Amino acid sequence: MAKKLKAVIAGGGLGGMATAVALGMRGWDVTVYERQNALRAAGSGIYIWENGLRVLEALGAYDAAVEGAFHGHYFEQRDNRGEIIESAPIPADKRLITVKRSQLLAALAEAARKHGVRVETSMEVIGATPRGELLFANGQRVRADLAIGVDGIWSRVRLSLGLEILHEQTVEGALRTVIPAQPGDIPEQDGGKYIENWNGKRRFLITPINDDEIYLALTCPGNDEAARATTVDKALWSADFPAWRHLIERIGAEVSWGVYSVTKARTWSSGHAAILGDAAHAQPPNLGQGGGMAMQMGLALSVALADVRDARDIPAALEAWEAAERPLVEHCQKWSCLYGEVAFLPDEVRTRTIRAAMSDPWVSAQVFRAANSLPTGTEHLLPWSERARVAV
Numbered sequence: 001m002a003k004k005l006k007a008v009i010a011g012g013g014l015g016g017m018a019t020a021v022a023l024g025m026r027g028w029d030v031t032v033y034e035r036q037n038a039l040r041a042a043g044s045g046i047y048i049w050e051n052g053l054r055v056l057e058a059l060g061a062y063d064a065a066v067e068g069a070f071h072g073h074y075f076e077q078r079d080n081r082g083e084i085i086e087s088a089p090i091p092a093d094k095r096l097i098t099v100k101r102s103q104l105l106a107a108l109a110e111a112a113r114k115h116g117v118r119v120e121t122s123m124e125v126i127g128a129t130p131r132g133e134l135l136f137a138n139g140q141r142v143r144a145d146l147a148i149g150v151d152g153i154w155s156r157v158r159l160s161l162g163l164e165i166l167h168e169q170t171v172e173g174a175l176r177t178v179i180p181a182q183p184g185d186i187p188e189q190d191g192g193k194y195i196e197n198w199n200g201k202r203r204f205l206i207t208p209i210n211d212d213e214i215y216l217a218l219t220c221p222g223n224d225e226a227a228r229a230t231t232v233d234k235a236l237w238s239a240d241f242p243a244w245r246h247l248i249e250r251i252g253a254e255v256s257w258g259v260y261s262v263t264k265a266r267t268w269s270s271g272h273a274a275i276l277g278d279a280a281h282a283q284p285p286n287l288g289q290g291g292g293m294a295m296q297m298g299l300a301l302s303v304a305l306a307d308v309r310d311a312r313d314i315p316a317a318l319e320a321w322e323a324a325e326r327p328l329v330e331h332c333q334k335w336s337c338l339y340g341e342v343a344f345l346p347d348e349v350r351t352r353t354i355r356a357a358m359s360d361p362w363v364s365a366q367v368f369r370a371a372n373s374l375p376t377g378t379e380h381l382l383p384w385s386e387r388a389r390v391a392v
């Protein structure tokens, strides 16, 4: 029997765990090293579009990830008067599901366990080498056929390999929280909707994640000191979004504030080391695709390596993976950044811009290109619309 190829992964977030499952399924010996003392998802809820959902299916983590989750059918934007700017149905054959991050990560961790992936926590990676090594803060070093940095926006792996060409933080940021849902929270006519409310440069995004919880994102520029206070100024936000006062009142005592990052790397690999996810291609969350892209790139990486029998062929396989996948990721990053710019337009101009853009089939195709993409490694899964027909 051929010797098992060995991968070591820095970072046990969505991208790292998806990559670990994908490689484990293909017979690799995989160990994930996570800095925290447990696998723990930062943040509250997360949007997963059709592409990410297909990846979860291919990884065998879909059912557990979306159990009880909210499957919305409309994405609606409203202006400063509460009037609808745009109310776009989400096509029946394209799923958008919002889930709790902790549930999604737990589903990936369980799939990883089934495929023999080992997870070592409290292990801080401080770098990697093109020889397939990970270096740790405690002085340890491990060597494998492949070292993968999925260690997030401040990636030590990216920096140590000299791959970084850009790490920029956006002006805009978000307060994110989950509140308990109560009957009547969302008016009946708004059931099944994701609702993005605008007022000046402030935005209030309402996202149910299951029957019991609603994920709220309150976004504004980082220099809007009053609005970004982590002890949320409920009077201020309620004055801007009066229709949602009842939700704002329920926000807890302390909420975390975070800005968004954009990262770009010269290449995604160097010899026997690779990077992916936010470490390689972080994007603002405007299209809800950062996590989807991280998982999608992890699965694609495992497919690119599927035929490798001799470790010496890994560097070429990594280059082929990047050449195939990078254009979609960069497209998605660009359009996510572009969408972010509408936050800085005056209200009336924003309304006209969103309406014009979203009614233009070309613009809409660009915005949803990642969501509509067929992720590498999911070709065997029928389109969602056809599955319903087969099931009948």
Ligand SMILES: Cc1cc2nc3c(=O)[nH]c(=O)nc-3n(C[C@H](O)[C@H](O)[C@H](O)COP(=O)(O)OP(=O)(O)OC[C@H]3O[C@@H](n4cnc5c(N)ncnc54)[C@H](O)[C@@H]3O)c2cc1C
Pocket: 010, 011, 012, 013, 014, 015, 016, 033, 034, 035, 036, 040, 045, 046, 047, 048, 123, 124, 125, 126, 150, 151, 152, 153, 155, 156, 174, 176, 258, 259, 260, 276, 277, 278, 279, 282, 283, 284, 285, 287, 288, 289, 290, 291, 292, 293, 294
């Ligand atoms: C406000 C906001 C909203 C978002 N909403 C969405 C959304 O709706 N849909 C979507 O798809 N994406 C969304 N994203 C993006 C998404 O969260 C990220 O793209 C995704 O989490 C990237 O996964 P990752 O595994 O690459 O990185 P991370 O999730 O950051 O995971 C990195 C892991 O590495 C660990 N780590 C870090 N440094 C080290 C080290 N030195 N050694 C060992 N371990 C280390 C961390 O503890 C962490 O566990 C959002 C992002 C933000 C900021």
